[in-house]
Amino acid sequence: MDERKVLFALGLAQKAGKLASGDFAIHDALKSGQAKLLVMATDTAPNTKKELQYLAESGQVPVVEALDKETLGASIGKAQRTAVAVLDPGFVKMLKKAMLVDK
Numbered sequence: 001m002d003e004r005k006v007l008f009a010l011g012l013a014q015k016a017g018k019l020a021s022g023d024f025a026i027h028d029a030l031k032s033g034q035a036k037l038l039v040m041a042t043d044t045a046p047n048t049k050k051e052l053q054y055l056a057e058s059g060q061v062p063v064v065e066a067l068d069k070e071t072l073g074a075s076i077g078k079a080q081r082t083a084v085a086v087l088d089p090g091f092v093k094m095l096k097k098a099m100l101v102d103k
Contacts, residue, residue, distance in 0.1 A: 005098035006066055007075040009091060010039070010084065014076035018088035021076060026085045030055040035085035037062050037092040041069040044082050052083055061085075064099060 013019045020029040029035040030052075038056045040049065042065050056063045066072075069080040076084065086092050 001066065001099045003067070006095060007071070009094040009098055010072075010075040011077070012094075013086055013088065013091040016088070016091070018086065018091050019076060020085040020087060021073075021078060021081050021083075026052070026083055027055065029085040029087060030059050030061060033059055034087050035059065035061045036089050037064065037086040037095065038083055039067075039072070039086065039095070040065050040083040041067060041072045041081065043068045048082055064095075066099060 010019070020026050020035065026038070030038070035056070038052060038061050040052060040063060044052070053063055067075065069082055072084065073079050073081040086095060
């Protein structure tokens with residue numbers, strides 16, 4: 001994983017308005033079908049991880065784990081974040097390439 005490219009892609013997606021972050025926004029994006037990818041922090045609490053994975057699986061949204069909560073939040077100019085939902089297929093492609101994920 002090229003962390004610099006992941007951070008760049010997340011920051012760019014945030015500036016473009018193509019990310020959902022925060023509890024309610026992520027739940028809404030997953031339930032409404034807007035989310036194309038869920039990026040979860042590696043240090044997410046087990047219960048939260050289980051809940052988010054369930055919501056993502058229900059909507060057939062791929063889930064990847066990357067960065068810690070502090071770094072994930074900083075990458076989008078916010079406080080620490082447990083997860084962010086990517087709403088645009090172009091940014092999903094960019095992130096997957098940076099993470100070398102073939103999902």
